[in-house]
Structure formats: structure tokens, C-alpha cells
Amino acid sequence: METPEFMKKYKKKKCISLLILAILLIGGGLIVYKCLTSYENNTNNPTVINSIEDFENAMANNDYIEMEISDYIDLGSVTTERNGSKISETYYIGININEKMLVVSIRNDEYHRLVNETSSTYILRGTLSKITNNLRDTLEELLEDAISPEELDELMYEDFLSWETPFGALTSKIIILFFLFILICVCIYILCKNTKSMRKLKKQHGSDFQMFCEKVDTEMKAPTALRKGAVTVTQNYIVANSPCTFFVMPINELMWVYRGVTRYYRIIEKSNITFISSNKAKYQITSMNKRNINDLIEYFSQEGQKCIVGYSEELNKMFRKKPDTLVQQWKSDNNNINNQ
Secondary structure (H helix, E strand, O other): OOOOHHHHHHHHHHHHHHHHHHHHHHHHHHHHHHHHHHHHHHHHOOEEEOOHHHHHHHHHHOOEEEEEEOOOEEEEEEEEEEEOOEEEEEEEEEEEEOOEEEEEEEEHHHHHHHHOOOOOOEEEEEEEEEOOHHHHHHHHHHOOOOOOHHHHHHHEEEEEEEEOOOOHHHHHHHHHHHHHHHHHHHHHHHHHHHHHHHHHHHHHHHHHHHHHHHHHHHHHHOOOOEEEOOEEEOOOEEEEEOOOOEEEEEHHHEEEEEEEEEEEOOOEEEEEEEEEEOOOOEEEEOOOOHHHHHHHHHHHOOOOOOOEEOOOHHHHHHHHHOHHHHHHHHHHHHHHHHHO
């Protein structure tokens, strides 16, 4: 027996979502493994700098390094962050390596630990990075009374050492892992939501599910069906098959429909449309353009449609706190219209 078209689309979308989830999980697992091994190496086996060759190899390989210093030049400090009444400063020192200066950035607490060190040597740990234009400008400003910018370029290495703990050196990987975790959660949420919607349909129609699917498929192919992006409105059903939302809702169960705006990071705005059924199920579709949403709203605003059209804060409050009251009110209003 041939699979109905809308079921094919649902299964294809589900397979794509599962593939994306698998890729995200594998990628996340690799990053976790890399973080754990890097932390272990940074803690127990950093690249120890004992010679200029060690230093050059570490620069070439972007290693996490450990070096022992007995002397340094205090280059000064620059304010980098204000947290309430507390001001955090980054300090810069210079270390002589093979007649050239390696610039080292050290945070406030570590700098004071270095200054107050009583022994003749001090252990520095961190990662080497290229000196940015902003850092170069900062160093030129700090040393403007002692050395010209041209002389500074000749005397210092192109890389600088950023003091970091073994865990702090993993900051960039941890940030990537955090965003991957969010994407994985979103992907799982979408899969669960759509699977729940499909299970609900199968449970509702039982042994007649195949017949129901064929009926929906036939109506979707009819020339009278209204197709607007991911949403198709047939004679008896609303079918949504967007990348993030799947549902099939009988039109006579559509209680409320309204358009809205989803804001991302307070900068990006995307139009959305929300469908709420008399069974208190709520579906929002954001992956649609504004014109399609407006066409759907206009369609459901036509005379003869029994749903509530348009957003209302009062209705939204009632749906959140007393959904049964809203359903009864909607049914009562429709009964009054039918009896007239």
C-alpha cells in the first residue's frame, strides 16, 4: 500500500532531523574528548620551554606551555572590565628570549602573585597567540615614553603568551560545546514534539489511521486546497509540515489562530503564526514568510470560519490560566451562531 504524500514528507523530515542530531552528538562527543585530553595534557604534560628551539616549536604548534622565569620587565596595565564597583585589570610583562621580548598578558590576581613571589624563579603557564592590532596599539601606548613603535616591532615576537590555567585554555572549545548542547536540546525537543503529534494522530484514529492518511492526502492534492508555505488548508484539515512543526488538525477543532513576532537576540524579528485547537494543543510555526502568514490569517477571517482570529492578551491569559473556560466560551459562541 502506497504511503501518503504528507507521511512521506514527515518521515523524510524526521530522518533529516535524526541525521543532524547524530552529527551534533558525534561532534559534541569529539569536542568533549578533546577537552578532556587537552586538560589532562595541560595539567600533567605541558610543553616545557628550556631553550629557544622549544619556544619556536611551541609557537609553531600552538602548544600549552610552561616556562620558568627569573627576571621580567613590567610593561604596565590596562583596564579591561568593570563589574559593578570592581575593576579587573590585565597586566603586561616582557621576558627576554634570545635577545627579543616575549610579551605576556597576566590577569590581576596572578600578577600580584608574581610580584609578591619570594623565590628566585616563577612558573608561567599559558598559550601562545598572535599579537592583534588592538594589543599592539595597547603596547605602543604603554611604552610610548620608552620606545618607538618601529623599535617595538623589531624587538618583540609576533606571538604573545596569554597566562591561562589548564582549564582556562579550553575556553573556546567549551563555548563551542555549549552552543552544540543548545542545538542538540532544540533538535531533541523538535523530534519529541513532532513524534508526540504523530503518536496522537495514530492513537486517535487507531485501525483507521491508514484510511485517515489517504483522506488527508486526497484533500491536499485537490485544486481547492490552500497551500501557503509549510501549511496546507484542505476542506476538512489543516496540515503543517515545517522543519520544526508537524501536525494535522481538523478545521472544526481550530479554536484560535493569530500571527505574532519572534525576536532573536532583540535584533532579528521573524513573523510566526500560532494555531490552537479545542483540545488545548498549541502549535507555532516560525519558518514561514510574512505574506503566507497574512494570507492564512485573511483566509481564517472570512465569514463562515468558526475560529477566533487575532491575538488578544486577555485570551492569551485565559488560555494559560483557564484553558477549559476558553474552550467552553468558544463552543458556546459557535452554538449560538449555529442556532441563529
